[in-house]
Amino acid sequence: MLKELGRGLITTFKMLLESPVTIQYPEEKRPVRPRFRGRHVLKRYDNGLEKCIGCSLCAAACPADAIFVESAENTDEERYAPGERYASTYEINMLRCIFCGFCEDACPTEAIVLGANYELTFTNRRDAIYTKDSLLEAVPSPELLTPQKVEPGEYTRSIPEMEDPKL
Amino acid sequence: MTKQVTLTIDGIQIDVPDETLVVDAAKKAGIDIPVFCYHPKMEPVGMCRMCLVEIGRPMINRSTGQPVLNEDGQPTMQFMPKPETACTNLVSEGMVVLTQSESAKEAQKDIIEFLLTSHPLDCPICDKGGECPLQNLTMEHGPGKSRFLFDGKFKMEKQIRLGELIVLDRERCIICARCVRFQEEVAGQAVLAIDDRGRGSEIISVSEPGFDSVFSGNTTDICPVGALTTTDFRFGARPWELLSAASICGQCPVGCNITFNTRREAKSAGKVVIKRVMPRQNEQVNETWICDKGRFAYHYAKSKERLSKPLLRKDDKLKTTSWSSATKLVAEKLGEAGKDTIVLASGRLSNEDLFNLKSLADGLGGKAVLYTEMGGGDLVTQIGVGQGTNFSDMGQGDAIFVIASDLYEEAPIWWLRVKQAADRGAKLIVANSRETKLDKFANFVVRYSNGDEVKTVQDLGGTGKIAQAFSKADNAIVLFGSDGLGLEGSTHLATACANLLEETGHIGKANNGLIGVWPKANDQGAWELGFHPEPDLAAILKGKAVYIVGADPANDNPALAKALKKAKFVVVQDLFRTATAELADVILPAQTYTERDGTFTSGERRAQRFYAAVPGLGESKPDYAITSEIAEKLNIQLEGTSSVLVFEKLAASVKDFAGLSYAKLAEVTEQWPIVGRGDLYYGGSTYENTQGLGVQLVSASDRGETVSIPKVRNDAGLRPKKDELLAVPITKLYDRGTTVAPTEFLTERIGDVTIALHPEAAKKLGVEAGKRVKISFEDVEGEAVVKIDETISAGVALVPRSMGLAIREPVVIKVQ
Ligand code: SF4
Ligand code: SF4
Ligand code: SF4
Ligand code: SF4
Ligand code: FES
Numbered sequence: 001m002l003k004e005l006g007r008g009l010i011t012t013f014k015m016l017l018e019s020p021v022t023i024q025y026p027e028e029k030r031p032v033r034p035r036f037r038g039r040h041v042l043k044r045y046d047n048g049l050e051k052c053i054g055c056s057l058c059a060a061a062c063p064a065d066a067i068f069v070e071s072a073e074n075t076d077e078e079r080y081a082p083g084e085r086y087a088s089t090y091e092i093n094m095l096r097c098i099f100c101g102f103c104e105d106a107c108p109t110e111a112i113v114l115g116a117n118y119e120l121t122f123t124n125r126r127d128a129i130y131t132k133d134s135l136l137e138a139v140p141s142p143e144l145l146t147p148q149k150v151e152p153g154e155y156t157r158s159i160p161e162m163e164d165p166k167l
Numbered sequence: 168m169t170k171q172v173t174l175t176i177d178g179i180q181i182d183v184p185d186e187t188l189v190v191d192a193a194k195k196a197g198i199d200i201p202v203f204c205y206h207p208k209m210e211p212v213g214m215c216r217m218c219l220v221e222i223g224r225p226m227i228n229r230s231t232g233q234p235v236l237n238e239d240g241q242p243t244m245q246f247m248p249k250p251e252t253a254c255t256n257l258v259s260e261g262m263v264v265l266t267q268s269e270s271a272k273e274a275q276k277d278i279i280e281f282l283l284t285s286h287p288l289d290c291p292i293c294d295k296g297g298e299c300p301l302q303n304l305t306m307e308h309g310p311g312k313s314r315f316l317f318d319g320k321f322k323m324e325k326q327i328r329l330g331e332l333i334v335l336d337r338e339r340c341i342i343c344a345r346c347v348r349f350q351e352e353v354a355g356q357a358v359l360a361i362d363d364r365g366r367g368s369e370i371i372s373v374s375e376p377g378f379d380s381v382f383s384g385n386t387t388d389i390c391p392v393g394a395l396t397t398t399d400f401r402f403g404a405r406p407w408e409l410l411s412a413a414s415i416c417g418q419c420p421v422g423c424n425i426t427f428n429t430r431r432e433a434k435s436a437g438k439v440v441i442k443r444v445m446p447r448q449n450e451q452v453n454e455t456w457i458c459d460k461g462r463f464a465y466h467y468a469k470s471k472e473r474l475s476k477p478l479l480r481k482d483d484k485l486k487t488t489s490w491s492s493a494t495k496l497v498a499e500k501l502g503e504a505g506k507d508t509i510v511l512a513s514g515r516l517s518n519e520d521l522f523n524l525k526s527l528a529d530g531l532g533g534k535a536v537l538y539t540e541m542g543g544g545d546l547v548t549q550i551g552v553g554q555g556t557n558f559s560d561m562g563q564g565d566a567i568f569v570i571a572s573d574l575y576e577e578a579p580i581w582w583l584r585v586k587q588a589a590d591r592g593a594k595l596i597v598a599n600s601r602e603t604k605l606d607k608f609a610n611f612v613v614r615y616s617n618g619d620e621v622k623t624v625q626d627l628g629g630t631g632k633i634a635q636a637f638s639k640a641d642n643a644i645v646l647f648g649s650d651g652l653g654l655e656g657s658t659h660l661a662t663a664c665a666n667l668l669e670e671t672g673h674i675g676k677a678n679n680g681l682i683g684v685w686p687k688a689n690d691q692g693a694w695e696l697g698f699h700p701e702p703d704l705a706a707i708l709k710g711k712a713v714y715i716v717g718a719d720p721a722n723d724n725p726a727l728a729k730a731l732k733k734a735k736f737v738v739v740q741d742l743f744r745t746a747t748a749e750l751a752d753v754i755l756p757a758q759t760y761t762e763r764d765g766t767f768t769s770g771e772r773r774a775q776r777f778y779a780a781v782p783g784l785g786e787s788k789p790d791y792a793i794t795s796e797i798a799e800k801l802n803i804q805l806e807g808t809s810s811v812l813v814f815e816k817l818a819a820s821v822k823d824f825a826g827l828s829y830a831k832l833a834e835v836t837e838q839w840p841i842v843g844r845g846d847l848y849y850g851g852s853t854y855e856n857t858q859g860l861g862v863q864l865v866s867a868s869d870r871g872e873t874v875s876i877p878k879v880r881n882d883a884g885l886r887p888k889k890d891e892l893l894a895v896p897i898t899k900l901y902d903r904g905t906t907v908a909p910t911e912f913l914t915e916r917i918g919d920v921t922i923a924l925h926p927e928a929a930k931k932l933g934v935e936a937g938k939r940v941k942i943s944f945e946d947v948e949g950e951a952v953v954k955i956d957e958t959i960s961a962g963v964a965l966v967p968r969s970m971g972l973a974i975r976e977p978v979v980i981k982v983q
Contacts, residue, residue, distance in 0.1 A: 053291060053292050054292070054402070055291035055292055055296075055405075056404075056405045056408065057291055059408075060405070060407060060408075068431075068433070070404070070432065070433045070434070071402045072402060073401060073402055083289070083292060084292060084325065084326065084402070085292040085402050088433070088434075089433040089434075091433075108291045109291075156325060157287075157289070158289055158291065158292045159289055159291065159292075161317070
């Protein structure tokens with residue numbers, strides 16, 4: 001009996017000397033894996049234009065029906081995205097989302113990307129619906145904000161050029 | 168004579184008439200041969216080569232004329248060395264068609280690969296994506312991989328407005344010419360063309376204004392790619408996100424079958440709204456087409472101006488109130504008035520609404536008045552076109568007589584179908600006081616002076632060449648309208664037409680009878696249910712309790728506005744706060760027909776069901792429900808909980824509706840061509856009809872009963888005296904009515920209010936085309952832009968209805 005007690009205490013004291021496995025969240029955060037699927041981000045091109053063209057394919061792919069997209073037409077006076085179409089409304093209901101990443105797979109322009117952020121909190125159901133404003137990537141400088149006024153005829157294509165097939 | 172032939176397609180044996188194309192025969196056998204340029208409603212052209220199949224024909228011994236048999240005793244098959252197009256080859260006896268053979272599949276695959284070499288493949292932003300024949304056929308028959316270099320892709324302009332309504336993407340166009348051929352063959356208006364050649368080919372509009380056709384929207388349905396889109400729906404939603412509800416177009420008496428596509432919309436604060444209108448097949452009514460008014464003018468239903476709460480006048484101000492207090496007051500006042508009640512309703516309402524209104528009026532001993540400026544419906548109820556009437560069955564040996572109606576502007580799909588009947592050989596007689604777009608297709612054009620309408624019809628009963636063409640025809644239909652006529656004139660005209668039909672024996676059978684080209688979708692229904700217009704409405708309103716539903720008399724006629732002020736009590740039930748509503752003591756908000764179920768009776772007396780597409784706005788209620796709520800407080804028992812119950816009661820009490828039920832109206836039979844199933848490439852994106860073809864009412868003449876048609880009074884219509892200018896009303900397709908004007912992008916097509924003058928008259932007045940002039944008549948004063956029309960007589964001016972000038976009947980005007 002004493003022997004068992006002693007063995008247990010040895011383990012205890014050994015552990016006391018080792019560094020802890022827990023971390024002091026939220027002061028300290030653990031890095032996530034490269035393929036981690038956290039909160040979504042809507043990406044922009046370097047020139048600030050939104051990659052999202054409002055095609056709703058993410059919404060079609062979503063198994064949880066968490067995404068709502070409504071689109072409208074770009075003009076050169078008010079350009080949000082290259083090409084003719086952009087998302088005038090883009091919403092993800094984070095209470096429905098199961099972070100499967102299907103939306104990311106479906107996107108033809110790599111606009112929606114599941115990021116590293118896992119700290120999603122809200123105190124009511126309404127706030128769980130993330131709108132386009134909150135999902136869209138920040139811009140480094142304000143003149144890159146959308147909509148932009150651009151030269152006519154510059155951004156006529158919605159989808160980046162494809163590569164030639166490798167023969 | 169057609170004879171039946173037997174052929175085998177992919178091992179399936181089928182019997183079809185010998186004039187059938189292989190592609191159609193396959194369709195009948197349940198085999199889908201891929202097509203792009205072929206459309207079952209148009210002549211084949213064999214342009215796209217998508218339909219390549221292997222076709223074998225039995226080898227014939229020339230000396231005996233018998234098939235050569237092989238050693239098994241079977242006919243020897245002769246195949247062409249290369250696949251052939253299924254859309255241009257007619258079937259023949261003993262033919263063998265292979266759609267899945269090695270060489271057929273290879274050919275189909277190559278065509279797809281070739282088409283895609285210059286296709287942008289921007290499906291993610293393409294409105295057709297999801298219901299696109301090219302997408303579907305690529306998935307089914309395409310190689311999956313291309314051997315062509317992307318650098319070599321053809322780049323063309325992506326946003327060309329062919330008109331205000333249709334946008335062309337040249338890059339996506341595969342030059343199947345369906346749009347061009349539709350305009351030429353089906354619509355008879357060659358406003359599109361192919362410019363340039365080879366890979367540089369592009370579709371252009373050759374009309375001014377661009378794409379000048381009221382059928383333009385149909386080209387977006389039959390375009391097998393997303394090259395043609397409507398400005399209205401552009402980027403509105405993806406097809407798979409849309410819900411659909413079957414409905415009937417409420418814009419004119421044709422009663423085209425349509426489908427409302429709906430979706431929740433952020434722009435409308437999350438409400439479910441109509442996103443687009445699509446045709447729904449009904450081969451007896453609209454085939455697979457609709458006109459642009461039906462397709463685009465639906466926006467009024469979601470207008471912000473709609474009434475959503477009942478209003479009550481207190482201290483001379485209209486204040487919102489509750490339903491119970493509003494209907495209580497109405498019931499009280501109508502009850503007090505008793506037989507001094509006038510129910511004034513328009514043909515915009517459904518049969519159910521009108522039936523309840525009529526029952527209420529009857530219950531009170533009051534009067535049910537139809538608000539319209541066109542008469543003669545009581546004759547149409549007796550000798551309307553016979554059961555089984557279908558313009559598509561008319562052709563050689565038949566006659567169609569159109570008088571005092573500009574069908575193109577008033578009922579476009581009838582225009583289209585009448586024109587097609589003429590194409591098939593029916594004798595078309597068009598009589599009008601001016602040139603209309605139908606003249607071009609007519610065998611006989613009769614030009615009369617305004618006021619001579621009745622005489623013109625009577626002449627047709629004579630022995631002239633035109634009269635013979637009409638009376639000797641196997642079948643004959645008369646379409647009469649109110650072009651240049653008011654209530655009185657059109658009533659006389661209808662009587663004359665009815666007499667003509669009776670004398671020539673063209674009643675009581677299919678494809679014979681009278682059709683009224685009414686201003687509203689359900690005017691015919693109102694007549695059927697016992698509503699009649701009142702010749703002098705202003706005179707009877709004084710001191711009465713007036714219940715006005717779906718009509719705006721105060722706006723249309725200053726005299727009526729005055730008269731309404733003298734009425735004892737006015738209750739208005741409408742969608743909008745109209746000029747009449749401003750005079751009301753109580754305003755009751757009604758639902759649009761898109762928000763509830765019901766039925767309309769078309770001009771061809773076909774009762775057809777429409778279904779609720781979107782939820783009702785605010786506190787608004789269906790018209791029939793409001794009426795029954797009022798009636799209940801007056802101890803008159805009406806149905807109000809559901810339109811089905813109202814219809815049951817209606818069918819039990821109106822003779823011509825006997826035996827009808829919602830279930831009957833929802834019946835469908837197989838229609839040809841087969842559209843709207845899995846293969847959108849065949850018939851376009853027109854919806855299949857699974858919700859009911861409707862039923863044509865049986866008229867008294869159908870039943871063989873004797874009909875009583877009054878003899879027409881040889882009444883001389885109003886004619887211009889020397890030095891007078893007689894203005895006559897005409898109807899425009901796009902006007903400023905409440906069901907059109909809220910659609911903003913139609914503004915350009917609606918245009919300015921015009922007055923058309925003969926060049927001589929214009930000269931006399933010292934005005935020229937494009938000038939703005941002041942017009943005055945009776946209590947009305949207004950302005951209009953001068954248009955010159957050489958086809959009218961010098962003493963006559965044409966003024967469009969519902970464009971801001973309150974013209975109802977021929978009237979002498981002053982122009983400055
Ligand atoms: S991660 Fe999955 S569940 Fe979440 S929005 Fe994307 S597709 Fe939908
Ligand atoms: S995020 Fe991508 S898939 Fe979703 S709407 Fe935008 S472009 Fe389309
Ligand atoms: S626009 Fe459409 S229908 Fe017209 S030719 Fe091009 S692909 Fe065919
Ligand atoms: S023809 Fe008449 S019923 Fe048909 S779509 Fe046009 S307006 Fe509507
Ligand atoms: S060639 Fe037959 S469908 Fe185009």
